[in-house]
Amino acid sequence: MMEPIALLVAATLSAGTPLALAALGLLVNERAGVVNLGAEGIMLVAAVAGFATAFHSGSTSLGIAAGALAGALLAAVLGGLVIWLNTHQGASGLALSLFGVGFSAFVGLGFVGKSLPPAPPLVLPVLSDLPWLGPALFRHHPMVYLTVALAVLLAWFLDRTRAGLVLRAIGESPESAHALGYPVRRIRLAALMAGGALCGMAGAYISVVYTPLWVEGMVAGRGWIALALTTFATWRPARVLLGAYLFGGVTMLQFHLQGVGVQVASQVLSMLPYLATIVVLALISRNPDWIRANMPASLGKPFHPGR
Amino acid sequence: MRIEARAEPSRLMAWLSPVLALAITVLVGVALFVLLGKDPVKGLLVFFHEPVRNVYALTELGVKATPLVLCALGLAACFRANVWNIGAEGQLVAGAIAGGGVALLATPETGRALLPLILVAGVLGGIAWAGIVALLRDRFNANEILVSLMLVYVAQLALSFLVHGPWKDPQGYNFPQTRMFVPEALVPVLVPSSRLHLGAPIALVAVAVTWVFMFRTFAGYQLQVGGLAPLAARYAGFSSRRALWTSLSISGGFAGLAGALEAAGPLGQLTPHVSPGYGFAAIIVAFVGRLHPVGIVLAALLMSMFYIGGELAQSRLGLPNALTGVFQGLLLVALLACDTLIHYRIRPGR
Numbered sequence: 001m002m003e004p005i006a007l008l009v010a011a012t013l014s015a016g017t018p019l020a021l022a023a024l025g026l027l028v029n030e031r032a033g034v035v036n037l038g039a040e041g042i043m044l045v046a047a048v049a050g051f052a053t054a055f056h057s058g059s060t061s062l063g064i065a066a067g068a069l070a071g072a073l074l075a076a077v078l079g080g081l082v083i084w085l086n087t088h089q090g091a092s093g094l095a096l097s098l099f100g101v102g103f104s105a106f107v108g109l110g111f112v113g114k115s116l117p118p119a120p121p122l123v124l125p126v127l128s129d130l131p132w133l134g135p136a137l138f139r140h141h142p143m144v145y146l147t148v149a150l151a152v153l154l155a156w157f158l159d160r161t162r163a164g165l166v167l168r169a170i171g172e173s174p175e176s177a178h179a180l181g182y183p184v185r186r187i188r189l190a191a192l193m194a195g196g197a198l199c200g201m202a203g204a205y206i207s208v209v210y211t212p213l214w215v216e217g218m219v220a221g222r223g224w225i226a227l228a229l230t231t232f233a234t235w236r237p238a239r240v241l242l243g244a245y246l247f248g249g250v251t252m253l254q255f256h257l258q259g260v261g262v263q264v265a266s267q268v269l270s271m272l273p274y275l276a277t278i279v280v281l282a283l284i285s286r287n288p289d290w291i292r293a294n295m296p297a298s299l300g301k302p303f304h305p306g307r
Numbered sequence: 308m309r310i311e312a313r314a315e316p317s318r319l320m321a322w323l324s325p326v327l328a329l330a331i332t333v334l335v336g337v338a339l340f341v342l343l344g345k346d347p348v349k350g351l352l353v354f355f356h357e358p359v360r361n362v363y364a365l366t367e368l369g370v371k372a373t374p375l376v377l378c379a380l381g382l383a384a385c386f387r388a389n390v391w392n393i394g395a396e397g398q399l400v401a402g403a404i405a406g407g408g409v410a411l412l413a414t415p416e417t418g419r420a421l422l423p424l425i426l427v428a429g430v431l432g433g434i435a436w437a438g439i440v441a442l443l444r445d446r447f448n449a450n451e452i453l454v455s456l457m458l459v460y461v462a463q464l465a466l467s468f469l470v471h472g473p474w475k476d477p478q479g480y481n482f483p484q485t486r487m488f489v490p491e492a493l494v495p496v497l498v499p500s501s502r503l504h505l506g507a508p509i510a511l512v513a514v515a516v517t518w519v520f521m522f523r524t525f526a527g528y529q530l531q532v533g534g535l536a537p538l539a540a541r542y543a544g545f546s547s548r549r550a551l552w553t554s555l556s557i558s559g560g561f562a563g564l565a566g567a568l569e570a571a572g573p574l575g576q577l578t579p580h581v582s583p584g585y586g587f588a589a590i591i592v593a594f595v596g597r598l599h600p601v602g603i604v605l606a607a608l609l610m611s612m613f614y615i616g617g618e619l620a621q622s623r624l625g626l627p628n629a630l631t632g633v634f635q636g637l638l639l640v641a642l643l644a645c646d647t648l649i650h651y652r653i654r655p656g657r
Binding site: 085092101106227265270277 | 443456640
């Protein structure tokens with residue numbers, strides 16, 4: 001009885017990792033005051049870029065790096081639109097998502113049906129051989145651990161460093177930050193690109209490590225779920241991690257339920273993550289105090305210097 | 308170069324911007340054709356000439372423009388009210404499920420009487436699906452962007468469940484689809500030996516109704532003020548809750564109608580893919596059409612050309628159909644960039 005649970009925990013961590021990575025990236029964006037509705041499109045393009053790179057080079061790490069690069073570049077395009085041309089953040093992100101869906105399908109056409117060899121897990125001495133704990137926690141791809149480290153690092157960066165303070169100030173009141181002499185637009189662009197790179201890593205993780213093959217639209221709404229996670233986490237990195245694993249668990253539960261022979265159609269079980277997102281979003285948004293506590297005050301609003 | 312705010316928004320640029328955006332998309336398209344080693348002239352002909360070449364081509368243009376117009380009209384009502392419903396695709400699928408469910412009940416004996424019921428069921432299905440978004444926004448303050456989008460996946464999975472399970476055609480060689488609807492339950496075709504159906508004139512009536520509602524009724528006015536100036540609307544005592552429910556009902560109703568028309572029209576049955584992303588393309592149609600009913604018709608015809616051009620590019624030039632999605636996305640990105648010129652002008656110098 002112990003072993004299946006250990007495997008479920010392991011699968012949950014693995015499934016939660018791309019959600020956590022993307023949501024941490026979006027958290028950086030939103031703390032700087034920019035909503036990135038292009039996450040889904042960025043993740044898809046990064047997924048195909050990562051897959052293509054890993055397919056031709058044979059290197060998982062290069063694949064993930066390519067995903068990060070693709071993500072940062074697409075985010076820079078979004079930045080040019082929303083930061084310099086002051087286009088509507090929601091509409092522009094949405095446009096990027098629609099573009100990403102089409103573009104990834106177009107570029108990925110040559111890879112449909114191709115797959116990569118499974119990425120080997122990082123085997124740690126002693127820890128990986130522990131009974132129960134080993135298979136559950138210590139036989140994962142390095143990205144799983146990196147994501148946890150990243151959440152800790154991000155929490156420290158936002159709360160304990162001067163640069164983090166500046167980033168948050170720009171998200172709260174870009175006018176004040178501008179008056180103090182900070183280059184608001186450049187910092188917002190940097191935040192957007194950093195977030196885009198994380199979304200890109202998440203996308204590449206999906207196509208290179210998590211399910212190492214290319215299927216059109218394989219991100220399957222994870223970009224949107226990650227957007228919901230930042231609200232769920234009320235913009236706190238540790239809660240993002242918690243939320244991502246919770247959703248990873250919900251995703252895994254469907255396979256687990258099918259595995260133990262629960263008589264429910266697969267399509268109904270596949271609805272679970274989406275329904276869970278809706279329910280969680282409704283419950284958390286219900287209390288305005290929770291939302292307002294950490295929500296960047298200028299979230300989604302354009303900034304015009306000198307006006 | 309320097310970007311400078313205009314004293315007031317330019318009306319000329321508001322209508323010129325979509326044309327500019329289309330020009331940019333075409334230029335990128337030409338570059339893409341060259342890059343892929345295809346003749347760009349042939350590429351352009353496939354997208355912009357073939358779909359309007361003869362009567363049959365024009366009827367096909369109308370077939371694809373119909374759901375786009377319907378979905379975009381509702382989305383425009385939402386966007387004007389500052390309600391960010393992006394789940395028209397899900398509302399369309401919900402309408403197709405509801406309408407298709409009624410159509411499956413039809414037999415030769417029930418006759419034509421059931422057809423209006425099919426369409427009404429589609430409208431109600433769409434409204435119910437959009438109503439979930441309105442309810443969660445109204446009662447729980449849940450972000451409508453995310454909820455409406457999540458409901459797209461849920462609707463698609465529900466449809467997939469039905470056609471794989473309870474509604475599967477027993478004589479369908481195990482394909483995931485319902486049986487064909489009886490001829491009496493199908494939307495009448497307008498032009499013989501084409502697929503252009505009654506949905507097209509219905510969509511044009513919807514255009515007129517939406518125009519009157521938006522620009523000639525007090526409720527439509529309230530809705531728009533709520534979107535443009537929420538504080539002014541509140542001061543005037545206009546209910547933002549009513550604007551939310553109204554705009555989402557319009558959107559859900561029209562998208563649901565589009566879904567029922569697709570199911571009982573060109574498809575004649577339910578399959579897992581009732582829509583090649585009409586609900587998402589309609590977002591682009593709404594923006595390119597300047598959220599105006601008449602503009603939406605023109606934009607829907609353009610988007611319909613993209614769909615047909617993509618299919619032809621696949622069969623004639625050996626290019627992937629996914630090209631349609633690339634051009635659609637590109638058009639919206641270019642449009643948003645060009646829209647900057649409505650509020651700003653570009654001056655040389657620093």
